[in-house]
Amino acid sequence: MTSTAAVTSSQALWxxxxxxGVVCLLLLTASFVLGIVTTMRVETRGWPRFILxxxxxxxxxxILIFLAVHxxxxxxxxxxxxxxxxxxxxxxxPYRTVWLGLGTVACDLLxxxxxxxxxxxxxxxxxxxxxxxLAYACxxxxxxxxxxxxxxxxxxxxxxxxxxxxxxxxxxAGWRITATPASQNRVRWGAAAALVIVPxxxxxxxxxxxxxxxxxxxxxxxxxxxxxxxxxGTR
Numbered sequence: 001m002t003s004t005a006a007v008t009s010s011q012a013l014w015x016x017x018x019x020x021g022v023v024c025l026l027l028l029t030a031s032f033v034l035g036i037v038t039t040m041r042v043e044t045r046g047w048p049r050f051i052l053x054x055x056x057x058x059x060x061x062x063i064l065i066f067l068a069v070h071x072x073x074x075x076x077x078x079x080x081x082x083x084x085x086x087x088x089x090x091x092x093x094p095y096r097t098v099w100l101g102l103g104t105v106a107c108d109l110l111x112x113x114x115x116x117x118x119x120x121x122x123x124x125x126x127x128x129x130x131x132x133x134l135a136y137a138c139x140x141x142x143x144x145x146x147x148x149x150x151x152x153x154x155x156x157x158x159x160x161x162x163x164x165x166x167x168x169x170x171x172x173a174g175w176r177i178t179a180t181p182a183s184q185n186r187v188r189w190g191a192a193a194a195l196v197i198v199p200x201x202x203x204x205x206x207x208x209x210x211x212x213x214x215x216x217x218x219x220x221x222x223x224x225x226x227x228x229x230x231x232x233g234t235r
Contacts, residue, residue, distance in 0.1 A: 013077035018152065020070035022161070025146055027063045028110075029165040032139050034059060035132075036172040040179060060114060067107060099148030106142035109134050139169055140198055144205070153210035162206075166199060 034056035041049060071087045074080075080095040088108070091101035116123055116131045123131075143162065152158040173195055180188040209215060 010077055010079060013073045014079065017070055017073040017077060018150065020066045020073065021146055021150065022152075022158075023066045024063055024070055025142060025165065026161070027059055027066065028139055028142055029168055031056060031059045031063060032135060033168055033172045035135060036176045040176065057117065060110075060117065063110060064114060067110065071107070096149050099145055102141050103145035103149065106138050106145055109138040109141070113138070136173070140202060144202065147206055147210040150210075153206070153215065154213075166202075170195065170199060 034052060038049070038052050038056050071084070075082050075084055075087070082093055082095055082100065086093040086100065087104055090104035090108070091097055093100050113132060113135055116128055120128045143165070147153045147162070150158075173191075177188055177191045177195065180191070
């Protein structure tokens, strides 16, 4: 009975961790797009600018809630030797070190972006804007983390979700680049080059890595991992 309860609990935590991770990616995509729309000062009679700004802020805060649940369920689950400190200090966990570490980097960036937004008045616009350039790095890092550590990379629904999210981000970023003043041609061309190179590299990596059969099985658990029976499914 105890063994069955442990398996059921582990399975519930596993699904909760996976589900909140996917929700975080969707919310991060929405926050990215809303942030660009807000920066572009787009507004209509039915959607004034302050509503878009409020949506962007609320979505960003909602990300932190789901991120907290994602971290807690991942740590509490005895499947892998992951600790709360691993959510703050990147690349120190023995479990899928690189891919988990990238998730930690994305988490730290999100926290920095949120804190600077909350104290924007005290920081000043120039400092706030400089920090918020990190948002352009946060999304691809989070996506690579999700594909690298997750077991759903080869699922068709995950593929379409990633493709749709990538398309939205590329359109929004491309729109932002076209609106860059001609006086900042170096910035424009640099951003345009990154807009092409980064997705190509990510797609190549996904095709040769997470989308390959046996990707999730190529990792080995640390000997310190708990011996709690594994939940049904592939991790």
